[in-house]
Amino acid sequence: MAAGSKAGGSDGDDGDSTGAWRAEEAVAGNRMALDALRELVVYPFIYARQSRLLGLKWPRGLLLYGPPGTGKTSLVQAMVRECNAHLTMINPYSVHKAHAGEGEKFLREAFSEAYSQASQGRPAIIFIDELDAICPRRDNKREQESRIVGQLLTLMDGNKKTVKLPHVVVVASTNRVDAIDPALRRPGRFDSEIEVTVPSLEERLQILKLYTKNLHLDSTVDLQTIAASCNGYVGADLQALCREAALLAYRRLSNSSEDEKVHTLIMADWESARSQVRASMTRGVTKEVSTVLWDDIGGLQDLKKKLQQAVEWPIKHAAAFARLGISPVRGVLLHGPPGCSKTTLAKAAAHAAQASFFSLSGAELYSKYVGEGEALLRRTFQSARLAAPSILFFDEADAIAPKRTGPGGNSGNVTVGERLLSTLLTEMDGLELATGIIVLAATNRPKAIDAALLRPGRFDMVLYVPPPDVQGRHEILRIHTRKMKLGEDVDLVKIAECTELFTGADLEGLCREAGMAALREDLSANSIHKAHFEAARRSLRPSLTKAEIDEYAAAAIHGLSTRKH
Numbered sequence: 300m301a302a303g304s305k306a307g308g309s310d311g312d313d314g315d316s317t318g319a320w321r322a323e324e325a326v327a328g329n330r331m332a333l334d335a336l337r338e339l340v341v342y343p344f345i346y347a348r349q350s351r352l353l354g355l356k357w358p359r360g361l362l363l364y365g366p367p368g369t370g371k372t373s374l375v376q377a378m379v380r381e382c383n384a385h386l387t388m389i390n391p392y393s394v395h396k397a398h399a400g401e402g403e404k405f406l407r408e409a410f411s412e413a414y415s416q417a418s419q420g421r422p423a424i425i426f427i428d429e430l431d432a433i434c435p436r437r438d439n440k441r442e443q444e445s446r447i448v449g450q451l452l453t454l455m456d457g458n459k460k461t462v463k464l465p466h467v468v469v470v471a472s473t474n475r476v477d478a479i480d481p482a483l484r485r486p487g488r489f490d491s492e493i494e495v496t497v498p499s500l501e502e503r504l505q506i507l508k509l510y511t512k513n514l515h516l517d518s519t520v521d522l523q524t525i526a527a528s529c530n531g532y533v534g535a536d537l538q539a540l541c542r543e544a545a546l547l548a549y550r551r552l553s554n555s556s557e558d559e560k561v562h563t564l565i566m567a568d569w570e571s572a573r574s575q576v577r578a579s580m581t582r583g584v585t586k587e588v589s590t591v592l593w594d595d596i597g598g599l600q601d602l603k604k605k606l607q608q609a610v611e612w613p614i615k616h617a618a619a620f621a622r623l624g625i626s627p628v629r630g631v632l633l634h635g636p637p638g639c640s641k642t643t644l645a646k647a648a649a650h651a652a653q654a655s656f657f658s659l660s661g662a663e664l665y666s667k668y669v670g671e672g673e674a675l676l677r678r679t680f681q682s683a684r685l686a687a688p689s690i691l692f693f694d695e696a697d698a699i700a701p702k703r704t705g706p707g708g709n710s711g712n713v714t715v716g717e718r719l720l721s722t723l724l725t726e727m728d729g730l731e732l733a734t735g736i737i738v739l740a741a742t743n744r745p746k747a748i749d750a751a752l753l754r755p756g757r758f759d760m761v762l763y764v765p766p767p768d769v770q771g772r773h774e775i776l777r778i779h780t781r782k783m784k785l786g787e788d789v790d791l792v793k794i795a796e797c798t799e800l801f802t803g804a805d806l807e808g809l810c811r812e813a814g815m816a817a818l819r820e821d822l823s824a825n826s827i828h829k830a831h832f833e834a835a836r837r838s839l840r841p842s843l844t845k846a847e848i849d850e851y852a853a854a855a856i857h858g859l860s861t862r863k864h
Contacts, residue, residue, distance in 0.1 A: 320381060322336075322374070322377035322378050325380070325509075326374055326377045327498075327505035328370075328498050328501075329502075331493060332363060332493045333374060335361055336361065336374060336378040339357075339468045340382055340468055341422065342357065343357040343466045357466065358490035360468070360487075360490050361468070361470045361471075361489065361493065362430070362470075362473070362479075362483075362489040362491070362492045362493070363470065364476040364492060365495035366474055366496075366497060366533060366685055367533070367535075368533035368535030369495045369498070369533045370495060370534040372426075372428060372472060375426050375470055375472075382422050384422035385417075385421055385424070387412060387424070387425045388428065389405075389428070390428045391429050394406065395433075402450075403450040406450050406451060407454065409425060413425050414467055417466055422468075423466075423468070424467075424470055425470070427470070429473060430471040430479055431476070431479050434447065434479055435479070435480060437482075451483070455488045456487070497532075497533055497686065498532070503532060506537045510541040514545060517563050517564060517565045519566050520564060520569065525573075528653065529573065530654065530686065531578035531685070531686030531689075532579075533580060536578055540569075540576045543576050544568045544569050544571075545562075545568075548562060548563065548564045548568045549562060551568065578655070580655075580685050580686045592651075593607070593647050593651060595643075595647065596640055596643055596644060596647060597773075597774030597803065598767045599640070599764065599771060602644070602764060605762060606644060606762065609628040609760050610631065610648040610651075610739070611652045613628065614654055614735055614737075615653075617735065627737070629737065630727060630737070630738040630739070630758040630760070631739050631758065632696065632742070632753070632761045633645070633740065633762050634742050634743065634745040635764035636766055636842075636847065637743050638803060639765065639766055639767070639803055641741035642692075642694060643803075644764065652688065652690065654690045654735075655683070655686040655687075655688070655689035656689070656690050656692065657689060657690070657692065658691075658693075659676070659691070660693070660694040660695050660699075661694075663675065664676060664699055672715065672718070673719060673722040676722050679691065680726040680730075687735035689736055689737075690737050690739055691736070691739065692740070693741070694740075696741060697742045697744040697745075700720045700723055701717075701720065701747060702746075702748065703720065703749055720752070723752070724752065728756075738758075743851075745761075763852075765851075765852065766801070766848055767801075767806075769795050769796055770795075772798055772801060775803050776806055779810040780810050784825060784826040785826060785827055785828075786828035788828055788829040789832060794809075794832055798841070799841075800841035800844065800848065804842070805839065805842055810835075812839060813827050813832045816835055
């Protein structure tokens with residue numbers, strides 16, 4: 300047997316691999332990929348006589364691409380079992396050898412073994428895993444990789460051109476489709492390319508049903524709710540989630556004094572498991588959103604309602620928007636003075652919508668390496684598309700999308716800013732075909748943002764976040780003192796009245812300083828009194844002046860006068 304088939308999967312030992320067993324019993328979703336595999340592997344045998352009469356040449360190559368963990372390898376293995384095919388596995392570790400020529404020899408032996416099996420009337424599949432690592436673009440000047448690419452091209456062309464050779468199909472998988480040598484991506488080699496995507500809500504439900512069919516679920520367990528909460532999870536994540544939930548149930552029952560004979564999973568096991576098994580699509584790129592509720596933000600009632608309708612409704616009530624043919628808001632810009640809860644509002648919106656939260660600031664995008672910031676921006680948008688519904692939040696938007704200076708402008712960071720702006724405009728225009736993705740941005744310098752970003756279709760909604768009024772200041776004080784023990788002489792309404800020009804951040808600092816004043820007076824103090832707040836008020840100044848607030852308000856009215864919300 301050739302070295303190429305050493306890792307082969309099925310040799311026909313499965314007693315149920317006679318056609319009654321279907322690949323759908325092992326994998327859920329990905330209907331298009333399964334149909335393409337059946338057409339590639341099974342149809343040439345079922346319709347051999349018809350194809351000879353018609354002179355039909357069946358395709359022999361299929362490229363599966365998509366994020367890691369979406370089930371590309373599982374699809375091939377399920378199809379191998381369904382049609383009792385011979386499987387030859389090729390991976391980078393088996394091809395990249397220490398000595399020259401060994402990798403090419405391995406490929407030749409793998410194809411030879413597959414032809415030998417196919418000549419006996421049995422379907423034969425050569426599966427190349429991580430094709431991008433085996434056959435990268437040949438412009439990288441690495442001789443060994445160029446030789447391997449050339450050898451694979453020769454073998455695939457022989458598979459296509461020599462009529463006498465039996466039908467052998469070549470299936471490859473990758474999660475970096477653009478890194479593959481272009482010579483492989485043309486008809487006659489890999490004739491078709493099928494994307495294996497992140498599962499939808501319905502597909503996640505099917506996958507959960509598949510992995511829980513042998514588990515004992517309590518009547519309170521709602522797989523539909525679990526699937527809805529697993530936004531961005533791929534098949535491998537859901538499998539890990541089921542395994543973790545079963546382990547948690549086992550530990551719970553092992554520590555229980557009750558004599559339960561059946562290992563039953565309850566909803567609490569799934570909730571605990573989900574806190575430990577995160578979506579691999581968003582791992583390392585999303586931000587953990589602290590639990591910020593709308594009620595945790597004082598005042599701004601009208602603003603919160605508008606933001607809720609713009610961000611939360613399109614995600615939670617997507618069917619209603621589709622039914623009425625309403626296009627949801629694509630972008631929302633929050634502008635106003637520093638410390639007025641713009642970032643907190645974005646976090647509250649993300650938490651309420653139960654969406655993946657991606658956050659970038661100007662400091663993360665400005666790099667000493669040319670093009671690195673733009674690449675990070677593109678990757679973030681791509682991750683958001685795959686993990687939809689999702690929210691992208693850009694803090695300090697004026698740094699990411701500065702106003703262009705035109706020809707003859709300054710070099711350096713301005714040029715970097717213009718490149719970032721161009722990338723951002725392109726990516727936001729690309730969201731027109733995407734669903735469940737909303738861009739939020741915050742700035743305290745709206746006039747510094749390029750006008751191209753402020754037109755409808757990009758930032759459809761521009762909202763001014765003003766400093767809190769008296770009622771808002773009272774609500775903020777109440778929120779920040781709800782865990783403090785206040786004396787009976789503390790009147791938060793009067794404190795709110797005497798803290799004009801204070802922002803939300805200033806009021807949070809005031810409450811903290813009042814607590815510190817109580818401790819400085821007596822480390823054994825049990826409560827905070829009016830005198831402590833008065834001392835804190837005397838030691839703190841508001842971060843804004845009346846002139847600055849008037850300037851921000853004028854920018855909201857005049858600078859963005861064409862945008863009324």
